[in-house]
Each structure stands twice: as C-alpha cells, then as structure tokens.
Amino acid sequence: MFSWISELTAPYRKKLSALSTAMRVLIFASVSAVAVFISIAAVGARFAYKVSLEGEYIATVKSKEQFKAAVNIVKEKVTGDNVESKVSTPEYSAVIALNNDIDSNQNVAEAIIEKTEDIVLASDIKIEGTEIGYVNKDELQSVIDGIYAAKAPEGSTCSFVENVEISDGYCLASEVAGAEEAAQMLSGLNVKAVATVVTDIETGFKTVTKKTNTQTVDYRQIETEGKNGLRRVTDEIVYLNGEEQSRTCLSDEVLSTPVDQVVVVGTAKTSATAAQMKIAKSSGFIFPLPNGVWQVSCYYGNGGHKGIDLRAPKGTQVFAVASGKVVFSGYDGSYGNCIRIDHGNGLVTTYAHASQLCARVGETVNAGEVIALVGSTGYSTGNHLHFEVNCSGTRVNPAPFIGIS
Numbered sequence: 001m002f003s004w005i006s007e008l009t010a011p012y013r014k015k016l017s018a019l020s021t022a023m024r025v026l027i028f029a030s031v032s033a034v035a036v037f038i039s040i041a042a043v044g045a046r047f048a049y050k051v052s053l054e055g056e057y058i059a060t061v062k063s064k065e066q067f068k069a070a071v072n073i074v075k076e077k078v079t080g081d082n083v084e085s086k087v088s089t090p091e092y093s094a095v096i097a098l099n100n101d102i103d104s105n106q107n108v109a110e111a112i113i114e115k116t117e118d119i120v121l122a123s124d125i126k127i128e129g130t131e132i133g134y135v136n137k138d139e140l141q142s143v144i145d146g147i148y149a150a151k152a153p154e155g156s157t158c159s160f161v162e163n164v165e166i167s168d169g170y171c172l173a174s175e176v177a178g179a180e181e182a183a184q185m186l187s188g189l190n191v192k193a194v195a196t197v198v199t200d201i202e203t204g205f206k207t208v209t210k211k212t213n214t215q216t217v218d219y220r221q222i223e224t225e226g227k228n229g230l231r232r233v234t235d236e237i238v239y240l241n242g243e244e245q246s247r248t249c250l251s252d253e254v255l256s257t258p259v260d261q262v263v264v265v266g267t268a269k270t271s272a273t274a275a276q277m278k279i280a281k282s283s284g285f286i287f288p289l290p291n292g293v294w295q296v297s298c299y300y301g302n303g304g305h306k307g308i309d310l311r312a313p314k315g316t317q318v319f320a321v322a323s324g325k326v327v328f329s330g331y332d333g334s335y336g337n338c339i340r341i342d343h344g345n346g347l348v349t350t351y352a353h354a355s356q357l358c359a360r361v362g363e364t365v366n367a368g369e370v371i372a373l374v375g376s377t378g379y380s381t382g383n384h385l386h387f388e389v390n391c392s393g394t395r396v397n398p399a400p401f402i403g404i405s
Contacts, residue, residue, distance in 0.1 A: 048097040051090050051108075059103040059111045064092060070108035077109065078119055079134065080172035086118045113170055122176045124169040125185065127162055134171045135182040143182045151241045152193035161190035161240070193239040196250070203229035205258040215266025220304050226261025229254070266301075285321040285401045286367050288351065288387055289374075296404065297384055300397040307350070307388035308398050314383040316374040318351050320365045321402060329361050335386070336378020339371050346392035353380045 051058045051067050061067045067090055075083050103111070113119050122134040135143070148158040164186075177185065205226035212219075234251045237244055293316055298309035324343035332338040335352040339359060342348050355375025359365055376383045389398040 045096050045098050046102075048095055048102055050093040050095050050097075052093070053087060053090055053112070053115060055091075056115055058090070058115055059108040060095070060097050060101050061108060062102050066105060067092075067108060070105045070112060073105060073109035074112050074119075078113065078170040078172065079124075080175055083119075083172065086116050086172070087112050118173050119170055120173045120176060121168055122171055124167050124171075126165040127189070129163070129165075132185050134169070134176045135185070136176055136178060137168065139179040140166070140182060143179050143186065146183065147186055147189070148191060148193070151191035152239055153195055153242065156193035156195035156239065158191055158193045160186075161192050164189065191241055193242075195237050195239065197235050197237055199233050199235070200255070201231045201233055203231055203258045205229070205261055207261045207263060210262055210264045211267050212264055213267045215264070219264070219266030219301075221264045222261065223264050224260065224262040227259040229258035230256045284367070286319060287402050288319050288321050289316060289385060294385075297382075300399060306395040307352075307386050308402075308404070309384045309386050311382065311384045312374045314355055314373075314375055316385075317370045318354060318372040318374060318385055319368050320359075320371050321349055321367065322347075323364070323366045324349075326359045326361050326363045326365060326371070329357050329359055331377070334379035336380060337372070337375065338378075341365060341371070348390040349398075350386075350388035350390065352386035352388075353377050353384060355383075 046062065048060055048062050049064065049067075050060050059067075059070075061070070071084060071087055074087065121137065123137050123140045124134055125132040125140075152158045205228055207226060210223065232251075232253045232255055233249065234253075236248045236250055238246045289310055289312055294310040294312045296308065297311040298305055300306065300308050320341055322341075322343045324341040324347075326339060327342045327348070328338065328340040330338070332352070335350070337354040337357050338350060338352045339354070339357055340348055340350050351372055353375055354372035355377065356373040357371070358373070359369075359371040365371055374383055374385055380386075387398050387402070388395055389401050390396070
C-alpha cells in the first residue's frame with residue numbers, strides 16, 4: 001500500500017546515507033584533532049617555531065612575534081646603525097615543542113648575539129662622560145699599559161687624571177677600533193703615577209782631632225777609623241706625565257750610626273835631630289831665595305807637610321842650595337814644575353811649583369846657580385817655593401839646613 005512512498009524517498013535516502021558518512025568522517029577528524037590537542041596539552045606541549053639564521057639554529061619560539069621582540073632586545077643591547085639588518089632574515093620551521101623547550105625573549109636575544117659573527121663583545125670607552133668608541137677587549141689593556149710606560153716611572157701605580165670609564169658592551173664588529181687607533185684615542189690623556197721609593201743613604205762620619213804634646217807637629221795618626229752610617233728612607237712620590245710633583249717621607253729608619261774618625265796630631269814644635277843638624281852644618285847649604293823677598297807660609301809638619309813653603313813673587317830666582325847633579329827636571333803631578341838635585345852623601349833637595357825650569361836632567365849645578373823661577377804650578381794656592389830635603393830616603397825638616405829655626 002505504501003510502496004509508492006518507499007520509491008519516492010529512495011533517492012533521498014541515498015543522499016542522506018552519503019551525508020551521514022561525510023558527517024561521520026568530519027566528526028571523526030574533529031574528534032581526532034581535539035584528541036591531538038588534548039594529548040599535546042596533556043604532555044605540556046604546544047605548536048612552536050624553530051628559528052635559524054643563515055642555516056644555524058638559534059632558538060625555539062612560540063611565535064614569530066616573540067622572535068621580533070627578541071630582535072628589539074638585541075637592538076637595545078648592541079651598538080650600531082644596522083644591527084637589525086644582521087638578523088632580519090630568520091628561517092622558521094613549525095614544530096611541536098614542550099613548553100619547557102620554548103626559549104624566553106632574553107634567551108633568544110642572547111642566542112642571536114652569540115651566533116651572529118658581526119656582533120662582538122668589546123670595551124666601551126667614555127672620557128669625561130663623552131662616548132669615545134669601542135676597542136678590542138684583548139688589545140685595550142696592552143694599549144693602556146703602553147701609555148703608562150711612556151708617561152710614568154717603572155713600578156709605579158698609574159691612573160688617568162681624566163675620568164675614564166671602561167665597560168664591556170656589544171657592538172658591530174665594524175665599530176671596533178684596533179690597537180693603533182685606540183692608542184690615538186687615549187694618547188692625549190694625562191697620567192698620574194704614585195711610586196713608593198726606598199733609598200739607602202750613607203751618613204758621613206765626622207773627623208775628630210785629638211791633640212798630644214808628646215808628638216811633634218809632623219805627627220798625624222788615625223786612632224779610630226771612621227765609618228759611615230746608613231739610613232733607609234721610604235718616600236711616596238707623585239708624578240704627572242713622568243715629572244715629579246710631590247714627595248712625602250713615609251719613614252726614615254737609621255740602620256747604623258756613623259763612627260767618628262779619631263786622628264791624633266802632635267803639637268810639639270819640630271826641631272832638627274842632632275844627626276840632621278850635623279848633616280846641615282856640614283852641607284854648607286845657602287838660602288834658595290834672594291834676601292828680603294820671601295816669607296814662610298807653611299812649616300814642615302804642619303798638617304803632614306813634608307817641606308817648607310816660602311812665599312815669594314812670581315818670577316823670583318830660585319838658587320841651588322848646594323852643588324850637585326840634577327836628577328829630575330819636569331812636571332811632577334801635585335809638585336807642578338819641579339827640580340831635584342842630588343848633592344851626594346844621601347842628600348837630595350826638591351824645588352817645586354816653579355813657573356819656569358832653568359836646569360836640565362844630568363847637568364851639574366853649583367851652589368847659588370839659578371835653577372828655576374818661583375811660580376804656582378801643580379797643587380798650589382799661590383806663588384811660592386816648596387822646598388824639601390830628603391836625607392837617605394826620608395824627607396826631613398829642611399828649616400835647619402837653610403838657617404830657619
């Protein structure tokens with residue numbers, strides 16, 4: 001009875017069947033997708049991007065916007081006009097990543113800096129608050145040491161007078177100055193140096209004279225050897241560009257005290273010995289200078305003096321006191337122009353400080369013959385004749401030989 005109804009609805013039933021199948025597929029896919037999301041969420045994962053620069057992995061980010069935010073951090077940290085251009089072409093790969101594998105903005109920025117060859121860590125220099133530039137970290141200290149060495153003494157503690165701030169910072173490699181350029185940047189700075197200097201200083205000893213009347217005036221004997229003392233002085237010296245500015249004594253320590261030198265000198269007047277008087281009387285010596293032109297300026301034995309000084313005008317004739325043979329005629333150190341005459345019997349006379357010599361070695365001269373002229377050559381403080389008598393190798397008091405008491 002109702003077969004016509006069945007025939008009439010048959011096409012629709014087929015369409016409904018096909019639609020039902022499609023719906024079931026769609027529902028299954030949706031359910032599967034939901035299941036995937038639920039599964040991902042259940043294990044703490046999410047969709048993300050792996051980011052690479054020039055083929056090298058940088059970081060994992062949750063979105064492209066996160067990478068751009070990290071780039072902005074890099075721009076704030078790195079000095080240079082074209083920082084963004086160095087990281088403007090990232091490569092993204094979609095991945096499912098655990099939440100713990102997602103890098104923070106800060107970590108992404110640090111990874112970009114680390115992996116980008118054109119970004120380097122250098123020393124940022126400011127002088128009196130003004131930005132000077134970036135210098136290679138490894139070369140900066142050697143540059144500063146070179147400036148210190150040129151403007152300060154070795155071993156001193158150095159600093160710049162100007163306010164120099166040095167801090168580490170990132171910049172483009174093209175912005176970094178080398179050693180030579182850095183030296184030019186800093187060459188005009190003033191260098192203050194402080195040095196602690198220890199100096200050992202000798203303290204001179206004093207000479208103390210001890211007189212005795214038991215010895216003649218020609219007696220002089222060191223009783224106690226003098227010895228210098230020693231002080232250790234520690235000073236703090238401030239230099240500016242190598243020039244000393246101030247010196248402060250930190251300590252002055254006496255390491256040893258000086259020991260006085262004690263010299264015993266005789267005060268008794270000299271007189272010729274009996275033997276010398278006998279020789280003097282038998283020698284027949286005449287006076288070596290003309291009468292009325294001379295004056296005794298220093299006696300034998302005075303301060304160790306081994307002759308007698310007779311002051312006279314320059315050019316005054318000097319006579320041989322006795323006949324004899326000239327054994328020396330010439331310049332003799334502290335004696336100046338000097339003549340020595342051998343009179344035989346162990347007697348030799350010396351005439352020193354002459355302005356001119358009038359007899360030659362080997363000549364025989366007679367008593368009263370002019371042999372020289374008075375002068376002030378050699379170790380002398382004025383025109384005079386220094387006269388000595390040597391008796392058998394010993395210089396003796398010449399006064400009795402020429403009639404001076």
